Amino acid sequence: MRPVVEPRIVALACVLVLAVAGCGTGARSDDAAAVSERFHAALESGDGQAACDELSEETASKLEQEEKKPCEKAILEVEIPKGGTVTVNGVEMRSAYIGVAQGSTDFLDEGPEGWEVSAAGCRATTPDHPYECELED
Amino acid sequence: MRRFLKHNGLSIAFLVLFIAAVGGQAIAGHADFNEEQIRHGDPELSLTRYVVSADFGAAVMENWQSEFLQFTLFILLTVWLLQRGSPESKELDKAGLESDEEQKVGPHAEQNSPLWAKVEGIRRTIYENSLLIVMTTIWLGTWFAQSVTGWTQYNSERLDHHMDTLGWWHYLGRPDFWEKTLQNWQSEFLAVGTMAIFAVYLRQRGSPESKPVGAPHTATGVEG
Numbered sequence: 001m002r003p004v005v006e007p008r009i010v011a012l013a014c015v016l017v018l019a020v021a022g023c024g025t026g027a028r029s030d031d032a033a034a035v036s037e038r039f040h041a042a043l044e045s046g047d048g049q050a051a052c053d054e055l056s057e058e059t060a061s062k063l064e065q066e067e068k069k070p071c072e073k074a075i076l077e078v079e080i081p082k083g084g085t086v087t088v089n090g091v092e093m094r095s096a097y098i099g100v101a102q103g104s105t106d107f108l109d110e111g112p113e114g115w116e117v118s119a120a121g122c123r124a125t126t127p128d129h130p131y132e133c134e135l136e137d
Numbered sequence: 138m139r140r141f142l143k144h145n146g147l148s149i150a151f152l153v154l155f156i157a158a159v160g161g162q163a164i165a166g167h168a169d170f171n172e173e174q175i176r177h178g179d180p181e182l183s184l185t186r187y188v189v190s191a192d193f194g195a196a197v198m199e200n201w202q203s204e205f206l207q208f209t210l211f212i213l214l215t216v217w218l219l220q221r222g223s224p225e226s227k228e229l230d231k232a233g234l235e236s237d238e239e240q241k242v243g244p245h246a247e248q249n250s251p252l253w254a255k256v257e258g259i260r261r262t263i264y265e266n267s268l269l270i271v272m273t274t275i276w277l278g279t280w281f282a283q284s285v286t287g288w289t290q291y292n293s294e295r296l297d298h299h300m301d302t303l304g305w306w307h308y309l310g311r312p313d314f315w316e317k318t319l320q321n322w323q324s325e326f327l328a329v330g331t332m333a334i335f336a337v338y339l340r341q342r343g344s345p346e347s348k349p350v351g352a353p354h355t356a357t358g359v360e361g
Binding site: 058089090092093094095096097105107109110111112119122124128129130131133136 | 178179180190191289290292293295296297298299300301302
């Protein structure tokens with residue numbers, strides 16, 4: 001007996017559902033991980049300017065206001081893990097969160113120029129509540 | 138061509154209305170989405186990117202699932218439940234699946250009856266319930282799509298607020314999913330219930346959704 005629904009139609013339906021659900025996040029999650037990795041590598045090598053280049057404008061600006069120092073100096077004083085490998089925990093639409101060393105987490109936003117770190121040094125304190133972050137926008 | 142349009146006017150009119158409305162929804166939704174992005178200092182999306190986004194998908198699927206649920210329930214419940222005086226109801230002595238003779242199946246099928254109405258076995262069982270099967274499948278499919286797109290949207294908002302994401306299964310237990318589901322269901326149930334009752338006492342001359350204007354309020358299962 002002929003199948004009631006052609007496999008091609010099933011495949012098309014799956015593609016549509018996955019596209020709407022955010023399919024094709026693989027390459028984007030790699031990009032997000034690379035940004036996070038560069039950010040922490042820059043901190044490890046003491047390159048504050050390179051670390052600030054990976055921050056979102058709002059996050060860098062807030063850091064400067066709070067610390068009353070240029071971003072490249074202030075960023076080196078924040079308690080954020082330096083170096084290490086990263087793990088992408090999730091990418092949803094234009095946001096991502098990434099596990100870094102010592103149980104710390106980064107949150108990234110995707111802007112016109114690619115992924116930017118919007119919060120770093122974050123830890124879950126209370127279930128279902130925002131993480132507490134050392135650096136955020 | 139004119140004959141084709143005359144014989145298919147209802148489905149063509151609704152197809153055109155659907156395309157116009159979903160196109161309008163995409164344009165308005167895109168503008169609204171970008172206004173929100175600007176307010177939050179986030180980048181805007183192109184229209185083509187917006188129409189494959191979870192935001193647009195969730196907005197469309199929420200409504201589709203509830204519409205198909207409405208018809209699924211209406212088809213199913215009107216087999217057994219009656220409404221005295223309503224053209225949406227069968228006559229009061231016809232509750233249930235009715236006899237093969239009344240349904241013109243098997244040996245009672247007519248020459249121009251569909252083939253699967255004439256045969257016995259699984260094919261006839263499927264055909265006897267085909268409207269319900271298709272409507273239920275579309276309802277469940279669109280409800281699932283609503284859950285997936287809503288889940289993506291929900292997780293994106295959580296990440297914006299520096300919270301971790303939830304699994305799909307956990308999202309199904311969240312108020313966000315049920316609020317979006319039930320706000321659509323309640324309006325469909327109200328509209329169908331209202332139609333069933335209003336049509337007992339009110340008329341629209343010429344419409345098959347109404348009883349004939351002069352039909353008594355007690356006449357049940359009569360279409361104009």
